[in-house]
Amino acid sequence: MIKGRVWKFGDNINTDDIIAARYLNTTDEKQLASHCMETIIQDFANKIQKGDIIVAGENFGCGSSREHAPISIKGCGISVVIAKSFARIFLRNSINIGLPVIELSEADNIEQGDVLEIDFENGMIKNLTKNTSYRFSKYPEFLQDIIKNGGLIQWVKARYIK
Amino acid sequence: MTITEKIIARHSGKESVVPGEFVECSVDLVLANDITGPLAINEFEKAGAKKVFDPDKIVLIPDHFTPCKDIQSAELVKKLRNFARKHRVRFYEIGKVGIEHALLPEEGLTRPGDFIVGADSHTCTYGAVGAFSTGMGSTDIASAMITGKVWIKVPSSIKFIYKGKKNKYVGGKDLILYTIGKIGVDGANYKSMEFTGETIRDLPMDDRFTICNMAIEAGAKNGIIEPDDITLLYFEEKGIFHPDIIKSDEDTFYEDIIEIDVSDIMPQVSAPHLPSNSKNVDEYENVKIDQVVIGSCTNGRITDLRRAASILNGHTIHPEVRCIIIPATQKIYQQALKEGLIDIFLTAGCVISPPTCGPCLGGHMGVLGEGETAIATTNRNFIGRMGHPKSYVYLSNPEVAAASAIKGKITHPDKI
Ligand code: SF4
Numbered sequence: 001m002i003k004g005r006v007w008k009f010g011d012n013i014n015t016d017d018i019i020a021a022r023y024l025n026t027t028d029e030k031q032l033a034s035h036c037m038e039t040i041i042q043d044f045a046n047k048i049q050k051g052d053i054i055v056a057g058e059n060f061g062c063g064s065s066r067e068h069a070p071i072s073i074k075g076c077g078i079s080v081v082i083a084k085s086f087a088r089i090f091l092r093n094s095i096n097i098g099l100p101v102i103e104l105s106e107a108d109n110i111e112q113g114d115v116l117e118i119d120f121e122n123g124m125i126k127n128l129t130k131n132t133s134y135r136f137s138k139y140p141e142f143l144q145d146i147i148k149n150g151g152l153i154q155w156v157k158a159r160y161i162k
Numbered sequence: 163m164t165i166t167e168k169i170i171a172r173h174s175g176k177e178s179v180v181p182g183e184f185v186e187c188s189v190d191l192v193l194a195n196d197i198t199g200p201l202a203i204n205e206f207e208k209a210g211a212k213k214v215f216d217p218d219k220i221v222l223i224p225d226h227f228t229p230c231k232d233i234q235s236a237e238l239v240k241k242l243r244n245f246a247r248k249h250r251v252r253f254y255e256i257g258k259v260g261i262e263h264a265l266l267p268e269e270g271l272t273r274p275g276d277f278i279v280g281a282d283s284h285t286c287t288y289g290a291v292g293a294f295s296t297g298m299g300s301t302d303i304a305s306a307m308i309t310g311k312v313w314i315k316v317p318s319s320i321k322f323i324y325k326g327k328k329n330k331y332v333g334g335k336d337l338i339l340y341t342i343g344k345i346g347v348d349g350a351n352y353k354s355m356e357f358t359g360e361t362i363r364d365l366p367m368d369d370r371f372t373i374c375n376m377a378i379e380a381g382a383k384n385g386i387i388e389p390d391d392i393t394l395l396y397f398e399e400k401g402i403f404h405p406d407i408i409k410s411d412e413d414t415f416y417e418d419i420i421e422i423d424v425s426d427i428m429p430q431v432s433a434p435h436l437p438s439n440s441k442n443v444d445e446y447e448n449v450k451i452d453q454v455v456i457g458s459c460t461n462g463r464i465t466d467l468r469r470a471a472s473i474l475n476g477h478t479i480h481p482e483v484r485c486i487i488i489p490a491t492q493k494i495y496q497q498a499l500k501e502g503l504i505d506i507f508l509t510a511g512c513v514i515s516p517p518t519c520g521p522c523l524g525g526h527m528g529v530l531g532e533g534e535t536a537i538a539t540t541n542r543n544f545i546g547r548m549g550h551p552k553s554y555v556y557l558s559n560p561e562v563a564a565a566s567a568i569k570g571k572i573t574h575p576d577k578i
Binding site for chain 1: 184197198200201204205208209210211226227231232234235238280281282283285297298299300301302304305308309313347348351352381383436523524525529542544545546547549551
């Protein structure tokens with residue numbers, strides 16, 4: 001169960017918005033996290049609390065394949081990203097590194113500052129501020145298997161490395 | 163099946179596949195660069211892997227921040243280099259390196275029918291030779307380097323049919339900018355874009371690379387063009403005969419079929435901050451510019467330099483403009499030198515950069531300051547892409563960029 005406060009973003013948030021290319025001369029999670037989303041919200045990394053939730057519109061994470069994007073989001077303490085839809089490489093990367101992402105068509109109904117409680121087992125989001133709830137569909141089995149293993153590398157390790 | 167489905171089926175050991183199905187595919191080539199490679203190496207080591215699945219099928223290319231712009235990027239490249247030496251995988255040192263998506267096809271490493279993955283979103287470029295190729299993240303690439311396999315959801319395909327006669331100064335870049343403008347930046351999310359029709363059949367390889375390169379800008383998993391005589395000739399010139407030619411079945415299912423009459427298309431310009439903001443160049447005329455960049459994996463090939471030079475020949479760059487030319491590979495650079503293109507650029511007042519991604523991603527070699535505007539032959543005009551968060555990038559083909567460099571504002575090449 002995850003509980004957190006919402007930070008709301010619009011459509012087509014791209015990977016340059018999430019972490020600008022000028023910061024990609026490092027792979028350090030802390031350094032990447034410190035610049036997360038700063039093009040859109042100045043000092044975002046310091047404004048959020050651990051466990052907070054990003055909610056966005058269509059095509060979240062479009063643009064480059066940089067895994068630095070989900071790493072910086074996860075690194076600054078965001079617990080889950082909810083969007084109406086995701087760009088495909090971002091979705092893959094998030095699953096692979098263990099950042100939970102949820103596709104939710106009703107994301108528009110969620111507002112900045114709402115407090116959400118997410119039950120992954122049952123595919124349920126409670127909006128405690130608005131006193132409503134939304135259902136989301138679970139990942140296909142194939143992906144659940146990767147998630148259960150704790151990400152792609154653990155999955156590969158379990159299957160291929162003796 | 164479509165060409166994409168056929169390639170996926172072959173590489174997953176199946177007779178046939180259907181869109182939506184999850185399959186595991188064996189890969190023919192795995193690619194990473196100086197930004198994504200070090201992360202992949204970290205994951206490779208975290209997994210406790212001792213060796214790569216096949217050193218010949220892995221390429222590490224330091225092209226983004228090279229020649230290294232600072233100590234941190236030097237450390238990233240060092241990491242790639244050391245890994246490459248240890249595992250004997252392909253590595254291109256400065257002096258041999260070029261922008262990955264121009265270099266790999268040039269080296270003959272991307273072939274029709276191949277299944278290629280790269281830790282770079284523009285890996286989709288190789289669809290131009292009739293390969294299935296797609297961008298992924300570093301963890302996917304680490305896993306592919308260990309196992310030689312990746313998981314993939316079979317995409318559904320959209321068929322684009324281009325017909326009619328192209329207008330003057332319209333090339334691959336204009337076709338794809340127009341197409342993205344029509345369907346939007348997520349118009350093909352998760353899908354395969356198959357580019358067909360008589361206009362495509364007439365296009366030289368360089369224009370085909372430009373088109374497939376930007377499939378990702380519509381969110382696509384891959385862009386692809388069926389191989390034909392032009393493709394075969396391209397490979398023959400590299401000494402590669404009888405490549406594996408795969409074509410779509412005539413009666414196969416497409417999720418959507420979109421016909422585009424290219425006689426309607428004028429040279430295109432995409433305004434900040436999305437590639438889908440594309441309109442006829444006339445609509446943006448009078449936008450003043452500070453910088454012009456001609457290069458990148460989209461338009462840094464010899465055909466692009468020839469087209470830019472044909473406009474710049476005998477002219478000078480506007481006194482308030484910097485014009486940066488970046489041949490995408492060493493070979494392209496050398497060819498441009500032989501043909502006298504470099505001389506034309508230098509005489510006009512351009513600066514020539516070594517092959518690098520450089521300003522395309524705001525890395526180095528021409529970063530924009532606050533309030534500055536550029537027109538570039540690159541592929542993305544997101545906020546801050548070429549530098550300061552308050553700078554502006556317009557996208558265009560090489561002729562429009564060159565004409566704009568002469569006039570100091572966005573200009574139709576006809577006006578030169
Ligand atoms: S030229 Fe630009 S888009 Fe192409 S690989 Fe380099 S940074 Fe990416």
